[in-house]
Amino acid sequence: MPEPLPPAIEVSRLVKAFAGVTAVDDISFMVPRGEVLGFLGPNGAGKSTTMRILTGYLPATSGSVNICGFPVATRPDEIKRRIGYMPENNPLPSDMRVSEYLYYRGRLKEMARRKLGPRIDEVLELCDLKRVRHSIIGRLSKGYRQRVGIAEAILAEPPVIIMDEPTIGLDPHQILIVRDLLAGLRGRMTVIISSHILAEIEVTCDRVLILNRGRVVAQGAPSALRREFLGHTTYEIELSGDPGRLAALFCALDPNLRIAGQGEPDADGFRRISLTTERTDELGEALLRALLGQNVRVRSLSRAQPTLEDLFLAATRRSWDTVDKR
Amino acid sequence: MLLVSSSTYIAAVLFLVVMGVVFTGILDSYSLGPQDASPAIAFFQLFWFPVLFMVPLLTMKCLAEERRLGTIETLFTAPVTTAEVVLGKFGAAYGLYMAMWGSTGGFFYLLKRFSNDSHLVDFGPMVGGYLFIAVSGMLFVALGVFASSLARNQAVAGILCFAMLFVLIVGGYYLPDAAWLSREAFHPVKTALDYARVFQHYEDFTRGVVDSRQIIFYLSGTVLALIFSILSVEAKLLHS
Numbered sequence: 074m075p076e077p078l079p080p081a082i083e084v085s086r087l088v089k090a091f092a093g094v095t096a097v098d099d100i101s102f103m104v105p106r107g108e109v110l111g112f113l114g115p116n117g118a119g120k121s122t123t124m125r126i127l128t129g130y131l132p133a134t135s136g137s138v139n140i141c142g143f144p145v146a147t148r149p150d151e152i153k154r155r156i157g158y159m160p161e162n163n164p165l166p167s168d169m170r171v172s173e174y175l176y177y178r179g180r181l182k183e184m185a186r187r188k189l190g191p192r193i194d195e196v197l198e199l200c201d202l203k204r205v206r207h208s209i210i211g212r213l214s215k216g217y218r219q220r221v222g223i224a225e226a227i228l229a230e231p232p233v234i235i236m237d238e239p240t241i242g243l244d245p246h247q248i249l250i251v252r253d254l255l256a257g258l259r260g261r262m263t264v265i266i267s268s269h270i271l272a273e274i275e276v277t278c279d280r281v282l283i284l285n286r287g288r289v290v291a292q293g294a295p296s297a298l299r300r301e302f303l304g305h306t307t308y309e310i311e312l313s314g315d316p317g318r319l320a321a322l323f324c325a326l327d328p329n330l331r332i333a334g335q336g337e338p339d340a341d342g343f344r345r346i347s348l349t350t351e352r353t354d355e356l357g358e359a360l361l362r363a364l365l366g367q368n369v370r371v372r373s374l375s376r377a378q379p380t381l382e383d384l385f386l387a388a389t390r391r392s393w394d395t396v397d398k399r
Numbered sequence: 400m401l402l403v404s405s406s407t408y409i410a411a412v413l414f415l416v417v418m419g420v421v422f423t424g425i426l427d428s429y430s431l432g433p434q435d436a437s438p439a440i441a442f443f444q445l446f447w448f449p450v451l452f453m454v455p456l457l458t459m460k461c462l463a464e465e466r467r468l469g470t471i472e473t474l475f476t477a478p479v480t481t482a483e484v485v486l487g488k489f490g491a492a493y494g495l496y497m498a499m500w501g502s503t504g505g506f507f508y509l510l511k512r513f514s515n516d517s518h519l520v521d522f523g524p525m526v527g528g529y530l531f532i533a534v535s536g537m538l539f540v541a542l543g544v545f546a547s548s549l550a551r552n553q554a555v556a557g558i559l560c561f562a563m564l565f566v567l568i569v570g571g572y573y574l575p576d577a578a579w580l581s582r583e584a585f586h587p588v589k590t591a592l593d594y595a596r597v598f599q600h601y602e603d604f605t606r607g608v609v610d611s612r613q614i615i616f617y618l619s620g621t622v623l624a625l626i627f628s629i630l631s632v633e634a635k636l637l638h639s
Contacts, residue, residue, distance in 0.1 A: 129476065131636070153479075178473075181478075182477055183478055
C-alpha cells in the first residue's frame with residue numbers, strides 16, 4: 074500500500090516576533106490537499122506574516138511549517154517550486170507588458186518554454202485578461218492589475234496557492250469571476266486566501282481560520298463556527314401593541330426567550346422587536362400562534378441568519394476579553 | 400527589467416552623445432596641431448566622467464526599486480536564491496555598461512574609415528583602454544549593486560554609489576599626494592593607497608602593462624562588493 078500523501082500544509086507552534094512585538098503567537102493548523110482555507114482577522118492580526126512565513130519569504134522565530142511534506146526552513150527551494158504566491162497589495166513591475174511579465178515569471182519558475190506559451194494563453198483566458206495582454210502593467214486599472222497577480226499565482230500550476238487579499242479593489246462582477254476561478258481550483262489545488270470581505274470567505278472557503286493578535290481564536294467550517302460562537306438564535310418581529318405586556322407571554326413560551334431590543338414605533342404604530350433564545354429548534358410558529366391570541370397586530374416575523382460578520386465580531390471580541398483578563 | 404524601461408535608453412543615448420562630443424573635441428585639438436599621445440589615450444583618460452554618472456544611473460534601480468515596489472517578495476518566492484538574484488542584477492548592469500562602452504568603438508571605426516592618417520588610430524592603447532574599462536567596470540558596477548542593496552529609495556542608492564565611486568576614483572587620485580601621508584609612520588597606508596590608485600591602473604593598461612596585481616585588485620573588490628550585497632539583501636529580509 075502506498076504511503077498516504079502528507080497534508081498540503083502543516084503548521085505547528087509557529088511563532089514570529091519582530092523587535093519586541095509578537096506578530097504570530099503559537100499558531101498551529103493543518104490544511105488537507107485540495108481544501109480552500111480562509112484567513113480572517115482584523116488588521117495586524119498576523120495574517121500576512123503567517124502567509125509570508127508559509128512561502129519561505131520570512132523566517133519564523135520558532136515552530137515548524139511543512140508544505141507537501143517539505144520543511145520550509147531547511148528546504149526553501151522545494152517549497153518555492155510548489156507555491157504560487159500573491160503578496161498583499163499585489164506588487165507588479167510597472168514597466169512591463171502583461172504577457173512579458175507572465176513569460177518572465179514563468180521562466181523564473183522553471184517552466185519549459187514550449188509549455189509556457191499555451192499556458193499563458195490559458196491563464197489569460199481564465200482571468201479574462203486577453204484584451205490587455207499587450208498593455209503595460211503600470212497603465213492598467215486596479216481590477217486588471219489584481220487579476221494579473223492572480224494569473225501569475227496560478228501560472229505554474231503549483232499544488233499550493235497563497236493569496237493575500239485577492240479580491241481587494243475588485244468590483245462585484247470581478248469578484249464573481251475570482252470566486253468562480255477559486256471554485257475551479259477547489260479539489261485540484263490547496264488554496265489559502267485572506268480577506269476582510271466576510272461574505273467572500275463564506276462562499277469560497279471550505280474552512281475558516283479566525284486570527285486575532287497573532288492567535289487562532291477559531292477554526293472550522295463557517296456553519297460549525299456559527300453554532301460555537303453565537304450560541305443563540307434571534308427572531309425579529311414587527312408588531313403594533315405594547316411590548317411590555319408581551320414579556321410574560323414570551324416567558325411562558327420559553328423561559329430563555331428574552332426581548333433583546335426594540336425599536337421606536339413608526340407612523341403606523343408598528344415597531345421592530347428582536348428576541349433571543351438559546352433553543353436551536355424552530356419557534357416561529359408557536360410565537361405567531363401565541364401572539365395572535367393576544368390581540369396584537371403582527372406584520373412580519375423572521376428568524377435572523379447570523380452572518381460571518383457577527384461571528385467575526387463575536388470571535389474577536391471573545392479573544393479580546395481573554396487577552397484583557399490576563 | 401533594464402531593457403524594458405525607457406530610462407535605460409535615454410541614459411544610453413545621453414552617454415553616446417556626451418562621449419561623441421568628447422571624441423570630436425579631442426579630434427579637433429588634433430587637427431590644430433600635433434599632440435604627444437594618441438586619441439585613444441586622450442579619450443580613455445576621461446573614463447571617470449561617464450563612470451561617475453552612468454554607473455549610478457544603471458545600478459541604482461536594480462535592488463532598491465524591487466524593494467520599494469514590493470516585487471522583491473514575488474522575486475524571492477520564486478525558486479531562486481539571493482546569490483542568483485544579485486549575480487543576475489550585476490550581470491545585467493555590467494552587460495549593459497559594456498555594451499555602451501562597446502558602442503563607442505564605432506567612433507574609432509569612423510575615424511579609421513575617414514581619416515587617411517593611419518597613425519591616428521593606435522591599436523595598442525585602444526585595446527588597453529577597453530580592457531581597463533572591462534576590468535574596472537566590474538568593480539564599479541558591483542559597488543553600484545551594493546549601494547542599491549542598502550537603500551530603499553533609488554535616489555539614495557544613486558547618491559551613495561556616486562559617493563563611493565568618487566572616493567575610489569578621485570579620492571584615490573589626490574589622496575596619495577597629501578603631505579601628511581609622506582611621513583614615515585604612514586608609509587604602509589601610502590603604499591596601500593598607491594596600490595588602489597585607479598588612474599595609475601588606467602595609465603598602465605593603455606601603455607600595455609597588464610599587471611596581474613591590478614586585475615586581482617578589481618576582481619577581489621568585485622567579489623567582496625557582491626558578497627556584501629548578498630548579505631545586505633538577506634539581512635534586510637531577516638529584519639524586515
